[in-house]
Amino acid sequence: MPRRYGPYGGAFVPETLVPALVELERTWTEARADPAFRAELTLLSRTLGGRPTPLYFARNLTRRAGGAEIWLKREDLVHGGAHKFNNALGQGLLARRMGKPRLIAETGAGQHGVATASIGAALGLETEVYMGEVDMARQRPNVERMRLLGAKVHPVTTGSRTLKDAINAALRDWIANVRTTHYLLGSAVGPHPFPSLVADFQSVIGREILRQSRQSFGALPDLAVACVGGGSNAIGTFRPMLRTKVALLGIEAGGPRGGSRGAASLSHGRPGVLHGAYTYVLQNREGQVADTESVSAGLDYAGVGPEHAWLRDSGRVTYRAVHDDGALTAFRWLAEEEGILPALEPAHAIYAAVGEARRRSGRERVVVTLSGRGDKDLEVVLGALRRGA
């Protein structure tokens, strides 16, 4: 498993966590070679998770864009309503294999918290989720869902009270309870081996896209688009395509228009260490991590997975930011044209994909990973619409 992607990655953590990270890497290395483990992962992905998810031709959205065909990878149909299940299931099985009875997780939009809570329930593991107070207020339905699924939700009241601070709190819990607890990190961020591990579990998205593209239109897509916060649905989409000719586009959250750097660490950050990894980080002139701003709690993060940092530098993937208003516009497009409510996170990617489709000929195909469904975002979207966005 790669520890570094170019210069990025590594494990900048207190010594207390080192043995747990080593154990996690060893357990995954053994488990992936174990047919029984693989069989259980595949079976539960299918019977509990609902995989494979369909690749849907968005006919009306394509007509609206007036260019290349737009296809949606329907991760919003996965159990729990987002791609987060893929990783939560995999790591949950690893936790059980390591004999750790307790799961902790951070969550931004609440999707990862919900996924972890449902896996915890299904596997009989005690589950506690850290969530920033600001995010709890704007993603309330997910807080209720986690509680109904039997998880304890801890409000995080420090710092900007969003995803970054939730990760800090989860790491502190892990440092104290590492002998009995697995930290089920939800994105392709954090210390090695998490970025590799999460990408492994999410790569099912890209593998299915490749297979379904051949089945649906007899070719590979010309372009794949995914949103990037920490970057787990994006790395899952991109990784199986890195050695193909598919053009790859990652979309960060640009935040509100005018001045703000949003949460676009690849577009506006510089390399540094956040949460155990050397990667692009939004920071101020003193090397302090900057507060971020985005309408989508799930992309509202000052760092990004180290593999994305390297893919940016190497030029294999292009990264751009889409502002809040673009995401809200795309939310309405998809609702009105296709009858699908997307989460605000992938709405950023849909906005960019429509723009790309417009520039391309009708013979080309653009695949967008629709990483989650938008029920959780109704309050935010309705509020923005009332304000005239």
Add this chain to the structure above:
Amino acid sequence: MERFDAALRSARALGRPVVVPYLMVDRRRRSGLAGVVDALARGGASALELGFPFSDPIADGPTLEAAAGRALDHGTRWSDLLDQVRVAGARLPTAVMTYANPVLYRGLRSGMKSLRRAGAGALIVPDLSFEEAGPWIHAAHSADLALVLFAAPAISPRRVEHIARRSRGFLYLVSRYGTTGRERPAGSADLAPLVRASHRAAPELPVLVGFGVRDRASAVQALASGADGVIVGSALEERLELRPRTTQIVRFIRTIASARGTPPAGVARPRRARRP
């Protein structure tokens, strides 16, 4: 670096515990700093740790996290750190503790050189695991700064040996599973095998126990492992927030400096090599 090492060694040679208090650098505390450091020195501190605040201090508990947040709200900058190192370093040998990112932001070499020029003797980075320490060790060496490495109850005595061989200044032994501050009594883990491993691998390197050392009893317990001294952070920070009189600071450090560990029965203290 010489002065820093010498200060710790001389306390050890006298058979006294090495006491290193920790202060958060805060722009608003600049005017009182000299007085506080003098009081710490009078109370028996051998050296001082100055903490530079970081926005995401994952190894710190509530007390120091809040202190860092306040310091940043007060506009504390790297230049304040250098300024306060100059003030403190004139009174006690001074180490700087901060997370990896603020140093990396300035570049390893130039960041460390600026600390050295200001008079710091050592650098302590709690989120620098041994695997990532290589480039830091080289940069610290060329900046003539002692890079203090960490050990913890979670790791094996064998790993402690490797770390102790590369650590300079002292070995920072974390007392327990957890973050800094009160939450659980210090020394609940059995630190003695880790202290022995360090002394075996690097006989001259003092081992200092930190995290949760807050009074005489916890200091006694930490020293009972055979460690050479203790680091006192959160407990001092809590007192400073109450704006104590100088004599109270002196007394607080003195109670800790007067602690002696009783080595567990049947365990001889390792012999320490003298410097030729």
